[in-house]
Amino acid sequence: xxxxxxxxxxxxxxxxxxxxxxxxxxxxxxxxxxxxxxxxxxxxxxxxxxxxxxxxxxxxxxxxxxxxxxxxxxxxxxxxxxxxxxxxxxxxxxxxxxxxxxxxxxxxxxxxxxxxxxxxxxxxxxxxxxxxxxxxxxxxxxxxxxxxxxxxxxxxxxxxxxxxxxxxxxxxxxxxxxxxxxxxxxxxxxxxxxxxxx
Amino acid sequence: xxxxxxxxxxxxxxxxxxxxxxxxxxxxxxxxxxxxxxxxxxxxxxxxxxxxxxxxxxxxxxxxxxxxxxxxxxxxxxxxxxxxxxxxxxxxxxxxxx
Numbered sequence: 108x109x110x111x112x113x114x115x116x117x118x119x120x121x122x123x124x125x126x127x128x129x130x131x132x133x134x135x136x137x138x139x140x141x142x143x144x145x146x147x148x149x150x151x152x153x154x155x156x157x158x159x160x161x162x163x164x165x166x167x168x169x170x171x172x173x174x175x176x177x178x179x180x181x182x183x184x185x186x187x188x189x190x191x192x193x194x195x196x197x198x199x200x201x202x203x204x205x206x207x208x209x210x211x212x213x214x215x216x217x218x219x220x221x222x223x224x225x226x227x228x229x230x231x232x233x234x235x236x237x238x239x240x241x242x243x244x245x246x247x248x249x250x251x252x253x254x255x256x257x258x259x260x261x262x263x264x265x266x267x268x269x270x271x272x273x274x275x276x277x278x279x280x281x282x283x284x285x286x287x288x289x290x291x292x293x294x295x296x297x298x299x300x301x302x303x304x305x
Numbered sequence: 306x307x308x309x310x311x312x313x314x315x316x317x318x319x320x321x322x323x324x325x326x327x328x329x330x331x332x333x334x335x336x337x338x339x340x341x342x343x344x345x346x347x348x349x350x351x352x353x354x355x356x357x358x359x360x361x362x363x364x365x366x367x368x369x370x371x372x373x374x375x376x377x378x379x380x381x382x383x384x385x386x387x388x389x390x391x392x393x394x395x396x397x398x399x400x401x402x403x
Contacts, residue, residue: 114377119328124377125374126372126374127373127374127375127377128368128369128370128373134377134380138380138381138384140396141384141388143388145391145392147390148388148391148392149391149392149395152392152395152399153395153396153398153399154399155399156396156399156400156403157399157403159344159403160344162342163341163342163344166342167342168373171329171330171332175326175327175329175330179326179333180328182319182322182323182326183319184314185319185363186315186316186318186319186367188367189315189366189367189369190312190315192369193311238366244347264359280398281369284368287391288327288363288364288367288368291363291367292359292360292364293361295356295359295360295363296357296360296388298326299329299352299353299355299356299358300353300356300392303329303332303348303352304348304349304352304353305343305344305345305348305349305352
């Protein structure tokens with residue numbers, strides 16, 4: 108199957124290309140990380156049910172619209188890195204590189220919004236030790252931020268790969284994109300659990 | 306042509322994900338009384354279900370699982386269900402013993 112035929116097949120969603128995006132290793136990592144995060148979420152949800160009013164009080168200090176904005180920014184970064192993969196697959200490496208920079212830009216906006224939110228809460232007296240809700244809030248958002256920071260390194264690798272003709276590897280491009288998407292969907296879950304559940 | 310098809314599809318996926326995110330604002334409005342959040346099992350279960358649906362969409366479309374081998378498609382679907390079942394199960398069990 109030629110690259111164009113594979114692209115047409117993928118675009119129309121026909122059958123399976125027999126291709127694991129990014130290779131198996133990154134999927135083992137993503138699925139393992141998903142389980143680790145799920146275990147954090149379960150502990151949080153259980154504790155929440157045992158101290159419902161205290162958690163609701165803590166939650167009332169969060170700005171839901173800011174959480175929604177952060178989610179949209181991170182979803183936009185995922186969209187950009189998905190386009191990056193498509194451009195790289197089609198041999199449009201300069202456009203792929205631009206999309207990688209755009210992805211990092213959205214990631215940076217997310218990080219700035221997160222820091223602004225942390226500073227606002229700390230000024231209001233909501234810290235890691237102020238209540239159980241904020242202990243979970245700061246733990247989950249911080250561990251996610253660590254993944255985001257690793258994501259910037261991964262995007263650096265992606266740009267480095269795309270910049271040199273001899274270094275280009277579609278598997279590496281897909282691996283980097285898969286990691287970045289996982290950072291996005293971990294946030295989707297964290298956002299729902301911290302900002303929305305009642 | 307293929308590029309346009311990809312772009313349109315990715316734009317559609319992004320729009321759906323953003324729309325679900327914005328729907329949370331409406332859920333929040335429904336579960337807030339005089340500016341104070343009120344406990345609601347329906348809202349909690351709904352929020353978790355919406356989030357899990359978003360995760361599946363991200364995996365299928367952005368992460369290209371849709372066109373991956375059957376084993377990865379089944380494995381990721383199983384994983385999403387496992388995550389949802391774990392979170393909802395623990396939440397409902399916690400509510401029962403609270």
